[in-house]
Amino acid sequence: MEPGQPSRSGATTIHIHVLDANNNILVFEQSVYTVSAQENSAQGIVFIKLNAIVLESGIYEDDVSYSFIHVPDKTRGLVRIDLVTGEVRLMGVLDYEEAVSHELDVQAKDCGGQSSRCKLIIHVKDENDNAPVIVIKSNSASEPEETSPGTMVALLHVYDLDAGTSGRVTCYVSDDVPFKLVSQVKNYFMLVTDRDLDREKCYHYNITISAVDAD
Incomplete structure (x- = not known):
């Protein structure tokens, strides 16, 4: 038998812990x-x-x-x-x-x-949470009775901060006065005489202008 025969061996165990990598996206x-x-x-x-x-x-x-x-x-x-x-x-x-x-x-x-x-x-x-606003830009305090129909006596700026249909405003005056509203420019209304003025029949008018939005 040759020296070193039979061959011998030794072994040991090494423990390696694999750490989890956060590689999930x-x-x-x-x-x-x-x-x-x-x-x-x-x-x-x-x-x-x-x-x-x-x-x-x-x-x-x-x-x-x-x-x-x-x-x-x-x-x-x-x-x-x-x-x-x-x-x-x-x-x-x-x-x-x-x-x-x-x-x-x-x-x-x-x-x-x-x-x-x-x-x-x-x-x-948007919600209809704003009321229409009427701003008088100009007005006449008095008019002679010979004033012809269609004469402008006041200019109004009417607007509503709401959007869409909620912001669309309609203006009107009562039917018992000789005046009417005319609009030629968006958000602006002219108050004009609708017929002849007769001081002997009425010498003073209190005109109420109302503005209502669409909703």
Whole structure:
């Protein structure tokens, strides 16, 4: 037998733990979310619940935190996003006349540092919450009785801050006066004589002008 025969061997065990890498891609289901809300909606309502998912598995992440990246000055203090649930709530008063829409950049981030972004657009629906306004631009305090019909005695600017049909204004005067309204330019009305004036029959008129919007 040759020296060193038979051969002998030794062994040991090395334990190696493979650490999980956060290589799952976190994404929002949409890049842009669009919602609509009526102006003067009740505070506390939820516009939308945003969700970020793991792209490979298609499941929602449990450790994701949600936040706004940038809030415009007109939207500051108006909405809030829940850090855990992703619910976006109304915290102020929506006013169509101040802003017809609000755009917000949202970020979702998990504990491993993966993040995703999306845009949330809130469209504000107009509500008929403004009364028509009548502004007297010029008027005559007196008219001679020989004034011919069609003579302008006052110029009125009439407008409504509401949009659409809610902002369409109709003006009228009572039927018992010799005057009528004529409009040749949008939002402007002329009060003109409708027939001959007779001082012996009536020497003074109190004219009430009414403005009514479409809704």
